[in-house]
Amino acid sequence: MTETALYPSFSRADLAFERGEGVWLTTASGERYLDMMAGIAVNALGHCHPHLVAALTEQAEKLWHVSNIFAAPHQEKLARRLVETSFADRVFFTNSGAEALECAIKTARRRQFVEGRPERYRLVTFEGAFHGRTLATIAAGGQEKYIEGFGPKVEGFDKVDGFDEAKVRAAIGPETAGILIEPIQGEGGVRPVPPAFLAFLRRVCDEEGLSLVFDEVQCGMGRTGHLWAYQGVGVTPDILASAKGIGGGFPLGACLATEAAAAGMTPGTHGSTFGGSLLAMAAGNAVLDVMLEPGFLERVREAGLKLKQKLAAVVDLHPEVFQEVRGEGLMLGLKCRRPPAAMVAAMRDQHLLVVGAGDDVVRFLPALVVSDAEIDEAVARTEAAARTLLQAEKEAAA
Numbered sequence: 001m002t003e004t005a006l007y008p009s010f011s012r013a014d015l016a017f018e019r020g021e022g023v024w025l026t027t028a029s030g031e032r033y034l035d036m037m038a039g040i041a042v043n044a045l046g047h048c049h050p051h052l053v054a055a056l057t058e059q060a061e062k063l064w065h066v067s068n069i070f071a072a073p074h075q076e077k078l079a080r081r082l083v084e085t086s087f088a089d090r091v092f093f094t095n096s097g098a099e100a101l102e103c104a105i106k107t108a109r110r111r112q113f114v115e116g117r118p119e120r121y122r123l124v125t126f127e128g129a130f131h132g133r134t135l136a137t138i139a140a141g142g143q144e145k146y147i148e149g150f151g152p153k154v155e156g157f158d159k160v161d162g163f164d165e166a167k168v169r170a171a172i173g174p175e176t177a178g179i180l181i182e183p184i185q186g187e188g189g190v191r192p193v194p195p196a197f198l199a200f201l202r203r204v205c206d207e208e209g210l211s212l213v214f215d216e217v218q219c220g221m222g223r224t225g226h227l228w229a230y231q232g233v234g235v236t237p238d239i240l241a242s243a244k245g246i247g248g249g250f251p252l253g254a255c256l257a258t259e260a261a262a263a264g265m266t267p268g269t270h271g272s273t274f275g276g277s278l279l280a281m282a283a284g285n286a287v288l289d290v291m292l293e294p295g296f297l298e299r300v301r302e303a304g305l306k307l308k309q310k311l312a313a314v315v316d317l318h319p320e321v322f323q324e325v326r327g328e329g330l331m332l333g334l335k336c337r338r339p340p341a342a343m344v345a346a347m348r349d350q351h352l353l354v355v356g357a358g359d360d361v362v363r364f365l366p367a368l369v370v371s372d373a374e375i376d377e378a379v380a381r382t383e384a385a386a387r388t389l390l391q392a393e394k395e396a397a398a
């Protein structure tokens, strides 16, 4: 027998949790951790938010799943709300971010197909991107370490290095169907794309008849203090992939599109067994109930600013450990002068949970309901982690 029955494909911390409430997680032995990563931007309303628990419990007693061969008033309701609060006219529900991206990629390709340009199927993508772990989305992300050993790379993604207008123009050819980008790169290290560059992409797509596809799996659903990150930037996509926070912890993703962009997704062109289950819709509607309450998103912006300013003060205090803080709303990256794994471990020793990104960033992605006192506590623990790390390094050198 092996040590674990699981695929060893994750490098897991030796730390298991049994309960959660808001931004706090508790181990079986009763130790409490301050959770500033929220399951990687998933638990947008914190752990076990009472409104979500009630909505899921109520639905669980009625009906969990039927099939997409039946009418779906439960999906209609959430889709209608997503449409009313975004650029989109149409929604397809999935169970994950990668599936939402798969739908987005298929939608962009199929649009060209039905518009009489079947040769157009390629998408322009960007260095540092992350779009998921399916065969198409690893090809779209373009990171060699995720692609290696998995056979021929899915065709049709042209990666551009940097947010460079000339390089985008050069990458567009007669086979290009669209441009795919995260308005703020998440896994790549919390790298916001300059709004002027996003506006340029919008212009190019309009000029060339391409679809602009935003991956808002991480930066969407209130994370930046706007329901959708694009709304804070003022550049509207044709297609948008959402997931992570949209279900508040329940597996849920969505692909949003304009009527024109979704024109090719006719009956039979796409499907999902689990996508849009009654439980998922109950969770999604409950998340929106809270996020659309007056003042909720303003509070996210205010909390984000407060956390950013306080982390900037920690950077000033320990410039030998930290370099800068960047990001929008409650999607913040602290650039470190140590490998992220070492920083994450030092912070975990302070019972503070964050998650690494890129080569030198730790991400703060707390639940959007985080209080000022919890922000203060997180900052104090970050500072303590830096101090402890420096002390340990000094002792090791002596």
Ligand SMILES: *Cc1c(COP(=O)(O)O)cnc(C)c1O
Pocket (backbone or CB within 6 Å): 095, 096, 097, 098, 099, 101, 130, 131, 132, 133, 182, 186, 187, 215, 216, 217, 218, 219, 243, 244
């Ligand atoms: C997490 C993530 C994905 C993939 O989502 P999964 O639910 O893990 O498939 C795609 N794009 C971005 C930007 C993400 O952060």
